[in-house]
Amino acid sequence: MQTETLKKGRTMTVPGLAPLGRILRFLMRQPTSAFGLGVIGLLIFGAVFAPWLATHDPYAQDLANTLAPPGGGHWFGTDELGRDIWSRLVWGTRITLTIIALVTVVVGPIGLAVGTIAGYYGGKVDTVMMRITDIFLSFPSLILSLAFVAALGPSLSNAIIAIALTSWPPIARLARAETLTFRAEDYVSAARLQGASDARIILKSIVPMCLPSVLIRLTLNMATVILTAAGLGFLGLGAQPPLPEWGAMIATGRRYMIDSWWLVTFPGIAILCVSLAFNLVGDGLRDALDPKQMNRR
Amino acid sequence: MKDIVIRDLSITLGEARILDAISFSVQAGECFGLVGESGSGKSTILRCLSLLMKQWQGEVRIGGQDVRAMPVVERCRTMQMVFQDPYGSLHPRQSVRTVLAEPLRIHGLDDPRGRMDRAMTEVGLPLAFLDRYPHQLSGGQRQRVAIARALILEPDVLLLDEPTSALDVSVQAEILNLLADLRERRGFTYVMVSHDLAVVDHMCDRFAVMQKGQLVEVLGRGALTGVPGQGARHPYARELIDASIAYDRAM
Numbered sequence: 409m410q411t412e413t414l415k416k417g418r419t420m421t422v423p424g425l426a427p428l429g430r431i432l433r434f435l436m437r438q439p440t441s442a443f444g445l446g447v448i449g450l451l452i453f454g455a456v457f458a459p460w461l462a463t464h465d466p467y468a469q470d471l472a473n474t475l476a477p478p479g480g481g482h483w484f485g486t487d488e489l490g491r492d493i494w495s496r497l498v499w500g501t502r503i504t505l506t507i508i509a510l511v512t513v514v515v516g517p518i519g520l521a522v523g524t525i526a527g528y529y530g531g532k533v534d535t536v537m538m539r540i541t542d543i544f545l546s547f548p549s550l551i552l553s554l555a556f557v558a559a560l561g562p563s564l565s566n567a568i569i570a571i572a573l574t575s576w577p578p579i580a581r582l583a584r585a586e587t588l589t590f591r592a593e594d595y596v597s598a599a600r601l602q603g604a605s606d607a608r609i610i611l612k613s614i615v616p617m618c619l620p621s622v623l624i625r626l627t628l629n630m631a632t633v634i635l636t637a638a639g640l641g642f643l644g645l646g647a648q649p650p651l652p653e654w655g656a657m658i659a660t661g662r663r664y665m666i667d668s669w670w671l672v673t674f675p676g677i678a679i680l681c682v683s684l685a686f687n688l689v690g691d692g693l694r695d696a697l698d699p700k701q702m703n704r705r
Numbered sequence: 706m707k708d709i710v711i712r713d714l715s716i717t718l719g720e721a722r723i724l725d726a727i728s729f730s731v732q733a734g735e736c737f738g739l740v741g742e743s744g745s746g747k748s749t750i751l752r753c754l755s756l757l758m759k760q761w762q763g764e765v766r767i768g769g770q771d772v773r774a775m776p777v778v779e780r781c782r783t784m785q786m787v788f789q790d791p792y793g794s795l796h797p798r799q800s801v802r803t804v805l806a807e808p809l810r811i812h813g814l815d816d817p818r819g820r821m822d823r824a825m826t827e828v829g830l831p832l833a834f835l836d837r838y839p840h841q842l843s844g845g846q847r848q849r850v851a852i853a854r855a856l857i858l859e860p861d862v863l864l865l866d867e868p869t870s871a872l873d874v875s876v877q878a879e880i881l882n883l884l885a886d887l888r889e890r891r892g893f894t895y896v897m898v899s900h901d902l903a904v905v906d907h908m909c910d911r912f913a914v915m916q917k918g919q920l921v922e923v924l925g926r927g928a929l930t931g932v933p934g935q936g937a938r939h940p941y942a943r944e945l946i947d948a949s950i951a952y953d954r955a956m
Contacts, residue, residue: 594794597757598854602808603781612807616798 434696441692447685454501464492466499466652475668485670487661493674496652500675503653504682507568507637508630514572515579516626522576523583524610524618528591538584541577549574549632550639557645564653567646571636575629582625586618620697628690631683638679654679706733706892707768707783707861714753714763716918724749724761725919733768733861736888736895738905738912740945745915747898748789751864754896755786767862778812784862785855790871791847795839801825801850802835808858824853828883845876852883865897869904881907902929902949914942 435441454461463483470490478485484493526537544552549571556570590596591614599609640646641655649656654675661671709731716723724746731737739747752758754765756772765772767783775783788794795804805824809817825832828849839847848868855863868884869877885908888895899905905912906929914921914937922942927935929946937943 594788594790595796598786598788598794598851599796599807600757601755601781601784601786602854602858603777603811604807608811613796616796 431693431696435689435692438692438695440688441695444685444688444692447681448689451501451505451682451685454498455505458498458502462492462495462498464495466491466496467650468492475664475671477668478670484674485668487657487671488664491650493657493670496657497654497674497678500652500654500657500678503564503647503651504634504637507564507571508633508686510568511572511575511633512626512630515576515629516622518572519576519579520583520615520618520622522580523585524587524614526580527584527587528606528610528614530591534584537580541580544574544577545581547574550636553636553640554643554645557640562645562648564647564651567637567640570640571633574636575633578629579622579625583618583622586621587614590614590617620693624690624694624697627686627693630686631690634679634683634686707894708733708735709737709754709862709894709896710764710766711750711754712764712766714750714761714765716749716753716758716761723918724753727763727920729913729920729923731894731896733894734888734892735911736897736909738909739896739898739915740900740902740905740912741915741921742900742945744917746918747900747915748866750915751786751866751896751898755784755864756780757786781808781860782812782858783860784864785858785860786864786866787848787851787855787868789867791844791851792839792871794851795847797839800836800838801842801853804850804854805835805857808854812858814858820857824857827856827887828853843876844872845879848872848876848880849883852880852887856887860893862894862896865895867898867900870899870901877904884908902946903953906930914939914945916941 432445435445468491470486472490473482473486474488474490476482476486476490482492482494484497486492487496522537522541526534526541547555552574553567553570556573557566560566560569596609596613599613604612637646637653638655638658641653641657642659644656644659647653647656649660657675658672658679661668661675665672711730712728714724714727727746727750729737739750741747749758753761754767754772767775770783772780799807802821805821806817809820814820821835822832825835830846830849830853834842834846834850839850842850848871852868865884869880872880881904884895887893895908897905897908899908906926909926911923911925913923922937922939924937924942925932925935928937928942929950937946
């Protein structure tokens with residue numbers, strides 16, 4: 409009997425996917441968030457089809473043809489080792505997406521868990537958890553990631569860990585603030601009267617209420633993550649050569665910037681577009697997930 | 706059917722006495738009202754009974770059992786509460802089906818579909834409403850869902866915290882009739898908080914008048930209808946009832 413009720417519970421959550429289409433349609437209706445979605449779509453498309461989109465091997469050096477300006481053979485020119493910048497940019501989308509995805513997957517649940525637990529229990533639990541959060545928040549995130557990478561050793565995965573470690577506190581803060589407004593609601597009392605455990609109340613009643621704002625924050629956060637990753641790459645603490653990471657590409661291109669503008673310009677534009685896109689989509693999501701707007705539809 | 710006995714229920718916060726040695730008892734199957742001005746501690750009593758608030762002294766027995774000693778599962782299946790604001794008491798992102806299925810899943814009860822259908826029928830809502838979300842329901846319909854949620858665990862005692870004060874007048878009557886009807890059919894024991902004496906007159910057999918955390922007087926319905934010999938003796942209770950009657954006349 410119990411399994412039967414459980415099974416029924418699963419099927420009931422399936423309609424939860426329906427709003428996804430509605431949100432997407434809402435985002436497409438506004439030009440700014442539609443642009444953002446478009447760029448993110450291109451990013452994913454580029455990452456998936458990188459081997460077919462790239463015209464050259466991103467690691468293949470051609471010392472006879474270094475610093476070639478953009479032209480027929482190399483759309484975006486070549487770098488100081490004669491590597492094709494277009495191909496490196498395309499392959500770089502995979503690195504960017506990996507960073508964003510991993511950081512988000514780690515940061516979202518951690519921030520949500522810390523925030524909702526602190527907010528729901530209050531008292532000492534809240535004090536301890538929030539002071540820890542404050543410690544993380546009191547450092548600029550790039551400096552703190554620098555410290556982590558310096559301690560762990562420079563590599564792409566350590567950069568991801570460092571960025572994740574520094575970007576959960578704002579999410580936790582947000583989730584806690586939201587939880588504080590919801591925990592005294594009558595539906596939480598009603599759930600308690602039905603014998604729901606604390607874990608159940610947090611998971612089923614509180615987390616769904618915090619989720620929209622956390623999702624928005626995470627999306628906006630992705631822009632910062634891209635910039636931090638690029639910053640770490642630029643400082644030589646993120647992805648290591650010869651990986652085609654955009655920040656690292658700018659870092660090496662910097663030396664040739666005066667004569668060969670294309671080395672820094674194209675990765676720079678890519679970083680700008682992608683972080684702008686996530687910001688715009690985040691803004692659009694804020695409008696789409698606003699409960700008042702939900703009610704109107 | 707279970708009776709309720711409350712003895713010396715008190716809450717003290719520092720200097721302030723929020724509730725001062727409240728004692729009364731409610732017979733099995735009775736509808737007992739709690740009236741008084743806002744801040745007099747009516748709703749607080751319900752929150753104490755249901756253990757939503759735990760920092761109180763005194764004793765509460767339901768059907769002879771101490772509520773504090775009752776296992777959670779049993780307590781949930783003994784008493785449920787209907788809240789004042791149907792806009793705040795239903796989770797905005799849960800469909801009616803989820804709202805009703807949750808308690809069944811927590812308690813592992815069999816035949817969830819049948820139980821949900823029965824609860825919906827009992828509160829007079831069509832079964833198609835199971836797939837609606839709170840924002841697709843009117844105030845009265847929401848309150849019916851809240852009542853269905855309280856009924857679904859088949860409790861003996863229902864705590865009603867101003868169940869109609871957030872609804873408009875025509876809907877108020879519907880919900881009150883529904884509650885009265887349910888009590889007749891299922892033999893619930895009600896403890897009902899209200900500051901509308903007309904509602905108390907319509908629903909309750911007896912009621913207690915509260916003032917500043919103290920129980921001033923327990924009265925029968927006769928005190929409202931002016932039955933000789935049953936009138937309020939305490940000056941505050943008399944004042945409250947007279948004011949209410951004068952207000953009704955003025956309307």
